[in-house]
Amino acid sequence: MLVGPSGSGKSTWAAARYRQQEVVSSDALRAVVGSGENDLDASADAFALLHQIVTGRVRRGLTVVVDTLGLDPDLRDRLREQGRAAGLPCVAVLFETPEALCRQRNATRDRPVPARVLGQQVAAFARAVEAVPGEGWDEVHTVREDAGVPAPSPAQVP
Ligand code: CTP
Numbered sequence: 001m002l003v004g005p006s007g008s009g010k011s012t013w014a015a016a017r018y019r020q021q022e023v024v025s026s027d028a029l030r031a032v033v034g035s036g037e038n039d040l041d042a043s044a045d046a047f048a049l050l051h052q053i054v055t056g057r058v059r060r061g062l063t064v065v066v067d068t069l070g071l072d073p074d075l076r077d078r079l080r081e082q083g084r085a086a087g088l089p090c091v092a093v094l095f096e097t098p099e100a101l102c103r104q105r106n107a108t109r110d111r112p113v114p115a116r117v118l119g120q121q122v123a124a125f126a127r128a129v130e131a132v133p134g135e136g137w138d139e140v141h142t143v144r145e146d147a148g149v150p151a152p153s154p155a156q157v158p
């Protein structure tokens with residue numbers, strides 16, 4: 001379960017470490033069932049698919065990296081309990097990317113998240129950082145990225 005505001009580097013991190021089929025992304029699924037990654041009207045359909053994909057992979061004991069904002073505690077609980085019920089290790093990865101870097105990256109994107117929305121995500125992330133360690137994950141990892149400092153190589157991420 002990836003957890004971090006928009007622009008914190010979640011999708012980039014996942015793409016560098018996992019096969020495409022191991023990553024289930026709500027943004028990518030919005031583009032599949034809607035007009036694009038930012039088609040918020042397609043969220044319900046995208047999340048229905050996300051749950052179907054997670055269910056199928058978890059049932060088979062396959063790795064699944066859930067690439068959403070991860071900021072909704074109910075979604076985290078639901079997915080963790082699903083993994084737990086299947087006997088899989090459940091891992092949360094927190095992206096503690098500086099807000100300024102998230103904003104800078106966001107600004108260069110085709111369809112930037114509005115500044116106010118990013119602010120709400122940053123606030124929700126601060127709550128998640130407090131909550132996640134007590135939620136019952138088998139492991140909680142923190143990825144810290146700063147401008148100019150490359151993300152850790154896969155070998156450094158347990
Ligand atoms: N990026 C970068 N260097 C990194 C990580 C990300 O330059 N170490 C850039 C990416 O190329 C991308 C932007 O920052 O243009 C946002 O990264 P992304 O991985 O897409 O962030 P997410 O957390 O996945 O954002 P979202 O929640 O909006 O999907």
Ligand code: MG
Pocket residue numbers: 010011012027067
């Ligand atoms: Mg992403």
